[in-house]
Amino acid sequence: MMDSSKTARLEQMVVALRKTSHRITPQRLAVLEILAESHAHPSVEKIYQQLRDRFPTMSIATVYKTVSILKEIKQVLELGFPDGSNRYDGNKPFPHPHVICTKCRTIFDPELDTLVDLTLEVARQTGFSITAHRLDFFGLCGNCQEFHHDG
Amino acid sequence: MMDSSKTARLEQMVVALRKTSHRITPQRLAVLEILAESHAHPSVEKIYQQLRDRFPTMSIATVYKTVSILKEIKQVLELGFPDGSNRYDGNKPFPHPHVICTKCRTIFDPELDTLVDLTLEVARQTGFSITAHRLDFFGLCGNCQEFHHDG
DNA sequence: TTTTCTGCAAATGCTTTGCATGGGA
DNA sequence: TCCCATGCAAAGCATTTGCAGAAAA
Numbered sequence A, B: 001m002m003d004s005s006k007t008a009r010l011e012q013m014v015v016a017l018r019k020t021s022h023r024i025t026p027q028r029l030a031v032l033e034i035l036a037e038s039h040a041h042p043s044v045e046k047i048y049q050q051l052r053d054r055f056p057t058m059s060i061a062t063v064y065k066t067v068s069i070l071k072e073i074k075q076v077l078e079l080g081f082p083d084g085s086n087r088y089d090g091n092k093p094f095p096h097p098h099v100i101c102t103k104c105r106t107i108f109d110p111e112l113d114t115l116v117d118l119t120l121e122v123a124r125q126t127g128f129s130i131t132a133h134r135l136d137f138f139g140l141c142g143n144c145q146e147f148h149h150d151g
Numbered sequence C: 001t002t003t004t005c006t007g008c009a010a011a012t013g014c015t016t017t018g019c020a021t022g023g024g025a
Numbered sequence D: 001t002c003c004c005a006t007g008c009a010a011a012g013c014a015t016t017t018g019c020a021g022a023a024a025a
Helices: A003-019 A026-037 A044-051 A060-072 A116-126 A142-146 B003-019 B026-037 B044-052 B060-072 B116-126 B142-146
Strands: A077-079 A087-089 A098-101 A129-140 B077-079 B087-089 B098-101 B129-140
Touching: A003 A026, A026 A044, A026 A060, A044 A060, A116 A129, A116 B129, A129 B116, B003 B026, B026 B044, B026 B060, B044 B060, B116 B129
Parallel strands: A098 A129, B098 B129
Antiparallel strands: A077 A087, A129 B129, B077 B087
């Protein structure tokens, strides 16, 4: 991916914050940078760890608050998990499928056709007005298949 | 649905417990009955509430423990949500799509073609060995569209 | 200068765990 | 009888909240 697109994505997020009357602080900008550049779907904890070098006094609560705002203004997609290992996608903040390794917790974005047909079929069948969806595939990634240790 | 199929499903769960050396207690049997008969995808709290009449001294921890065992032996499907409002499906304890009302939290099972094609495509693209998936559609049910109050 | 944000700590809420008593098989 | 299950309370843990001082605009 070109560097300009990362910058472009960051700029989109900054503009979205400004439009909703949120201030741009150094801490927030740093969170935005990580979310705009990373394709690893980082957790709040991961974001926090990456920021501790630049902001030694930073609180993890600030990361939580920033991510919460980004969710509200739809600039980040939350991949929530019941065990509390939530992950965040700042590159594509709209519903799309994910492939998740149940061992090493790596998350990829597969290239699949959209689910518009399925969504329409569900709406027709159930009378729901569908506004979002979530599609996750679970399994072992190539690396974890190859080196499958015990435990 | 015929009554016999409910009984049949209950019997399957009992057999599965016995095969894995788990004891059949009145409390466990009651949890199994609710999971086998309900199509509402009940939460642990809901199961607990329905059991308090018959078992006044019952602990919610017992419901958690029973559901946990059923998960292990694949006799219940857990629909986990990051806000802790987990729901359980004892009728179809295998991956299948769900339609979820974001207002009243009703959950339906739409009749959709299986995702075998998509699963194979994901495996081909990513090199994963896919073992499970999760597909949720979110929106407003017919009733909540009609009577959409504030708050 | 005003309003919002940060950082710390306490609170929250679902779920899990430890342990003594009770009950299946 | 021998283990396992129950019920109670305490612990766990990611996330949220309250608040006083700091900083954006």
